[in-house]
Amino acid sequence: MSTITAELLESHRVTPDEYQHIQKILGREPNFTELGIFSVMWSEHCSYKSSRLHLKKLPTRSKLVLQGPGENAGVIDIGGGYAIAFKIESHNHPSFIEPFQGAATGVGGILRDIFTMGARPIAVMDALRFGALDDPAVGVRNRRIVEGVVSGISHYGNCFGVPTVGGECVFDPSYSGNPLVNVFALGVFKHDEVFYGRATGVGNPVIYAGAKTGRDGVHGATMASAEFTEESKQKRPNVQVGDPFLEKLLLEACLEAMKTGAIVGIQDMGAAGLTCSTCEMGSRAGTGIEIDLQYVPQRETSMTPYEIMLSESQERMLLVAEKGREHEVYAVFKKWGLDAVQIGVVTGDGILRVKDHGKVVAEIPNRELADEAPLYDRRHDRPAYRTVPLDGPEVPASKDLSKDLECLMTSGDLCSKRWIWEQYDHQVRTNTVQGPGADAAIVRIKETGTSVAMALDGNGRYCMLDPREGAKLMVAECCRNLSTVGALPVAATNNLNYGNPERPEIMKQLVEGIEGMGEACRFFETPITGGNVSLYNETLGEPIHPTPVIGVVGLMQTQQPTGALFRNPGRAVVLLGGVGMCEPRRFGGTQYAKVILKEVWGLPPALDMEYEKRVQTAIREVIGTGLAESAHDVSDGGLAAALAECSFGPSGVGARITLDSSLRPEYLLFHEGPSRIIVSTAEPEAVMQIAIRKGVEALMIGETRAGTLEISNRGVTLVMAGVTQLRTRWDEALPALLGVSA
C-alpha cells in the first residue's frame, strides 16, 4: 500500500483541505485506490465544485419537466403518453489530443446518457469551435483537428444509426489550443419506460454489461499520473477508443432488457467509469454497493484495482436487477453477443465496498463520496476577462458593399457547412423533416404524430464582450431559431465552456454567464433540465472566449417544413421586428468587424427580451397559419447575410430589397441586432396584421425575384449580386479553407 505523500495528492489534484475532509469521512488515511476514487469523484468534471453554487440559479422546472438536473439526462413530456430525454455534453480536451477518437467517444458518451434512461436516441447535434484555419503558424494543425473531429462524429453517429440533424461551427483564434466539441443527443420513450440510475433493493445483484475494461482513459477525469511507471504510461492512452458497433448492440440489448421488467436501476459508465456509476447509483438510492473486481470483464492482464475503478473504457453499463430474475437480463445480453455478469450486490450499509478476490481494497461511504464533494465559492470580484477595448476604430466607409458581403459569406463562420454535415447521416430513422443547414432541425415522432424541433446556439465573441448579455442573446437566438420554424420552445440543456475558474476574472465570466442564461431561460420559459460544465479550457494562460452553448427543444405539429429559402419570385419580403438600431460600440462585436475590419471591440447587440418574445410569438403564428413561404432569422452577418442565405435555395430566387433607413450602410446591412426575422409571403397584409396585433414592427422591404439579390436604401444601390455565383462561392468556401476537395 502506498503512503499518501504531498506529491501524490498534487498529482491527483487533491488539495490539502480536501484531503483533510477525506480523512474525516473515512476516519483514517485513504489507501491509494481510495485516493484515486475520491480524486475522480471530486474532480471538477464530476463534482462541479466550482460551478455548483451558481448552477442553482438556473430555472429547472415547468409543467412539462418530468426530470430536471441530477440524472443522466433531463426529461420532458411531449404529450400522448410520450416523453423525450435530452442533454448536451462536452468532449473538448480529448478532441484536441486525438480529434477522431475524442469526438467519436463524445458522441458515444452522450448517446449512453440518453438510452440509459430508457429512451431510444433519435437525433444528435454538435456545437464545434476551432482555431482559425488560415493562421500561418497553427492553421495546418487546426485544419487537421477539424477533419478529425468531423470524421469522428461521422464514424460514431453513422454506425450507431442516429441522425446528426444539425449544429453549428465557429472559428476563432481563441480556440486554437482548445477546440470545443459539444454533442447534444435526444431520445424518445413512453412515460412509464423511464429508468433511473438507482441501486434499490438490498440483496439485488449488481451487473456489469458491455465492453470489457481496459486501461484506456484512466487519466480521464483527473490527469493523475505521477505514480505510474514509464512503462505503464506507454500502455495507457489518455483518450478512450470508441466502438459504435458495440454501442449499437448495447443500445438494443439495454432497451430489450428493460422491457423484461427485471431491471430496477441502470447507469452508464462514463467519466470515472465504474467508480462513478457504483457510488452514484448507491447514493441516489440511499444504499451501499459491494463489488468484487475479479468478476469485472477485463481486456488487459494484471490490472490493479486502481486502474479498474478509474478506467474510462467505453460502451459499458452498470445494472441492478431484481434478485432471482437476473437470468432474464443475461439472456437478452447473450442474444446480442455482449458480456453481462454479476460483479456485486446492493447492500444496506450505504458503503461502496470494493473487493479484489475477496480482499477489501476500498471502503467509502457512498453519499459522502458522491454528494459531499467540496463546494467552492470561487472569487469573482474582478471585471470579467476581456482582451479588446470598449471603443473601437472609426468604421471606414466601405468601398464595395457587395464585395464585403461576399467576403462575409465565404468566411469560416458564415460559409456553408455542407462539407461537414454531408459526412453525417442526417436521415437514418426516417424522421428528419428538416435537417442540417436550417435555423432549427425538425424531427417527427412517429409514435405521437407530432414533431420536436431543436437548435444549438452559442456566441463566444458576444460573451467575451459581455458575459451576461451574451448569454441572454444566445438563449434569445436559440428560441428564435425554434420559433422561426414554427415550434414553441419548451426546455433547454446547457454546456458551459470556460477557462480556469481559479482566476477571478474568468470566474466572473462564468457567474455572469450563468446568471444571464438563467434570467433569459426564466423569461423564455425554457428551464434547463441538465447539461455539462467544461472548465480549464486554457492554453498557456490564454483562455477560450467564454462559450456557453445552449440546446433548446421545441414542440410543434408535424407538417411540411417552411424552410429558410425563398421559393418563388414575386413574393413580398417582410422584415418582422424592423430594421433595428445600432451604434458604434454595438457594431464592434459583429462578423463585419471580425471579418472585414479584422478588429473586435465594444459590446454585443442590445437585446430587449420583451420585444424579442413578441417577435417570436408573431412568427409562430405566421408559420402556424401557413402564411409564410419561407422564414429565416437575422443573426451573424446581419440583414444582408440573412437575405443572402434566403437566396441560396435550389430555385435561384433572390430578392429586390428597398430600404428606407437613416443608418449608415455598413450598419444597416451588417449590424446584428436581434429580434428580426425575414419572411417571404404571398399574403403580406395578413402577416402585417399579425405583427400589429402582437405589437411588433413589420416592414415590407421588397419582393423576391429570380437570379439576383439587390439591396438599396433611399434610392442608392448598396448590394448587387448574382445569387448562383454567390451561392457557389459560399458553398465551396469551407473545403477551400480546409484545403480539401469539395
Next chain:
Amino acid sequence: MKFGVVVFPGSNCDHDAWYAVSANLNQKADFIWHDSTSLGDVDAVILPGGFSYGDYLRCGAIAKFSPVMTAVKRFAHDGGLVIGICNGFQILVESGLLPGALVRNKGLKFLCKTVELAVAATNSPFTTQLRQGQVLRLPIAHGDGCYYADQETLEQLEAEDRVAFRYVQNPNGSLRNIAGVLSRERNVLGMMPHPERAADALMGSIDGLGILQSIVNTVSHLPLAEMTGLR
C-alpha cells in the same frame, strides 16, 4: 403480401425499411433475426442498410457467413425477390448473389445527400412501376458505395440489361455511374441509394415508393415464375 426485413447486429435501417413497407405501403412485414435459418412465409426479403457486424474487415464481409444468408441464398435461388439496400447491397455482392464490389467512395468520405438516379432497366420485378429514363430523387448515405467490377462483368451487365439505376451525377466514383444492379434471373436487386428513405412526402421525396410498390405489384398480381422467367 409479406416482406421480411433481415436484422443483422449493426443493421440500422431495418426499422426504416419495415416502416416504409408497413406504414407507407400498408403491407405486412416481419423482422428476421440474423441467426435464423428460415425466412418463414415471406414473399420478399429486404437486406437493410447499416453496419452489419460493425462492417469490420470489409463492408458485408462478415454478414455473408451468418445463418440467415444461407436461407436468403436458397430463397433467391428459388426465384424469391431479394432487395439489398446500401449495406444490404454490399452483403449481396460479398455473398456472390450479385457481381462486382463496393469500394471506398472516390472522395474517401462518408456522403449523405439526395441524388438523382436514372432508371436504366424497367424489365425487372423491382421496376415495373417505373419508366425507362425516369429520374428518381433518392438519398444516399454511405462511405463505401463506389461500384466496381472488371470490364468483362460490366459488359455482361450492360448486355443483359442488368444495370437497374445510374447516377445522373456520380457521387462516389462508381464505374459507369452504376447505382443498382440486378441478378441474372432479375429477382435480386442491390442498390446503394435508399428507397425506404423516400417513401413519405414529409421526408422530401416519395420517389422510393415506385420501387417498393413494384415489388408489391409483382408479388400480388403475377405468378413469380412468369415474372422472373424462371422454372
